[in-house]
Amino acid sequence: MIKISNITKKYNPKKSNEFEALHGVSCEINDGELVAVIGKSGAGKSTLLHILACIDNYQEGEYTIDGTLVKNLSEKQYAKIRNEKIGMVMQDFALVEDFTALENVMIPLNFSKQKIKNKKEKALAALKSVGIGELAKKPCNKLSGGQKQRVAIARAIVNEPSMILADEPTGALDTKTSAEIMALFKSLNKQGRTVVIVTHDPKIAEQCDRIIEISDGRIVK
Numbered sequence: 001m002i003k004i005s006n007i008t009k010k011y012n013p014k015k016s017n018e019f020e021a022l023h024g025v026s027c028e029i030n031d032g033e034l035v036a037v038i039g040k041s042g043a044g045k046s047t048l049l050h051i052l053a054c055i056d057n058y059q060e061g062e063y064t065i066d067g068t069l070v071k072n073l074s075e076k077q078y079a080k081i082r083n084e085k086i087g088m089v090m091q092d093f094a095l096v097e098d099f100t101a102l103e104n105v106m107i108p109l110n111f112s113k114q115k116i117k118n119k120k121e122k123a124l125a126a127l128k129s130v131g132i133g134e135l136a137k138k139p140c141n142k143l144s145g146g147q148k149q150r151v152a153i154a155r156a157i158v159n160e161p162s163m164i165l166a167d168e169p170t171g172a173l174d175t176k177t178s179a180e181i182m183a184l185f186k187s188l189n190k191q192g193r194t195v196v197i198v199t200h201d202p203k204i205a206e207q208c209d210r211i212i213e214i215s216d217g218r219i220v221k
């Protein structure tokens with residue numbers, strides 16, 4: 001599904017503060033895999049995830065999703081890939097805090113280029129599938145960290161993307177809540193979705209099918 005070959009990522013290219021964060025990174029992630037990306041702080045984990053999520057560019061190499069080369073696309077084409085193929089989950093949840101859970105989950109449906117019927121019902125079904133249907137009408141600023149992350153996961157899956165990319169999704173949660181959120185990712189993976197999780201937590205990583213370790217901008221294991 002995902003194939004990256006010799007990806008080089010430079011921040012501030014051709015400027016005095018140019019910094020090469022990824023040096024010719026290659027890997028493949030197959031349909032339906034549950035993969036952890038680990039490495040020390042500053043290793044390049046988020047940089048890699050942002051490239052996979054089509055929210056950042058790269059200078060050299062190739063990235064293909066389902067055979068489509070992701071390079072030099074128009075902003076419209078990038079947006080379409082992000083909206084239809086990728087669900088993102090972030091450490092700090094990235095919710096609109098004064099929107100309700102339901103309103104947050106409806107955001108990707110409202111941005112979709114396709115005509116979607118029954119948006120409310122779809123968003124509610126996504127909330128139910130992550131175990132918080134009863135919280136649909138609650139504003140997110142009244143929810144716990146674990147509940148907010150469930151809303152963020154519902155938002156990530158509402159468009160039925162084939163791939164979920166999560167950046168430290170349990171980083172802001174206590175141990176018990178982290179375990180519950182990881183159980184949820186595993187169940188989404190069992191339903192057929194590809195899941196890639198950047199994590200510092202060995203307990204999270206060891207539950208994945210495969211661990212990719214990055215060090216100083218290179219995959220070392």
Ligand SMILES: Nc1ncnc2c1ncn2[C@@H]1O[C@H](COP(=O)(O)OP(=O)(O)OP(=O)(O)O)[C@@H](O)[C@H]1O
Nearest residue numbers: 011012019021039040041042043044045046047048
């Ligand atoms: N926008 C940016 N401009 C310049 N350098 C950046 C930028 N974003 C990241 N970097 C640098 O690129 C390197 C990789 O950063 P990245 O955020 O990918 O690391 P990480 O492994 O995710 O770290 P952490 O675990 O702390 O989140 C770091 O040295 C970082 O300082």
